[in-house]
Amino acid sequence: MINALIIAMMTVPIYIVYLGILGKEKIRSGKPTKYIVIIPSLLTSIAIYVGAIVFWFFLTSYYPKIEFDKINWRLNPESRYEMSTDIINSNILLGRSRKEIVELLGVNFVDNSECYLAYYLGSIPLPLNMEPDYLGIYFENGSVTKVVQLHAQFKDSSLVSTCP
Secondary structure, rough: HHHHHHHHHHHHHHHHHHHHHOOOOOOOOOOOOHOOOOOHHHHHHHHHHHHHHHHHHHHEEEEEEEOOOOHHHOOOOOHHHHHHHHHHHHHOOOOEEEHHHHHHOOOOOOOEOOOOEEEEEEOOOOOOOOOEEEEEEEOOOEEEEEEEEOOOOOOHOOOOOOOO
């Protein structure tokens, strides 16, 4: 209901602009200009409204992606998500042992088992996201085989498997 009201409020000034532009032109169909202008005004209003929503989603979900830095990782746990993409894409953890991971990332992991560790990343700035995210590090035969970003409910996720 509110969306329709917003679109209607946007349509009025757009209608006036279109009417001013097309009012100077002679329309051959003989139909009054004011009726012909209603549909383009409404479509333009809808396009602007949808575009504004898409722009808002892109704007609110942006965050800088920075290279992994051991000191920054340890000092700024709330903004670790900025380094998570680099950690995952660069494969810097793959093949390392649990001991090497703990030396690199620290002992402040939030969950662990024989086959995985999870480190707190902070809350990734996404629309309507208030839950924390985690870096899931999976081990097989004592070395890292997979590194993924997990949302708050990672314990209930199929990504966390029991060790074989």
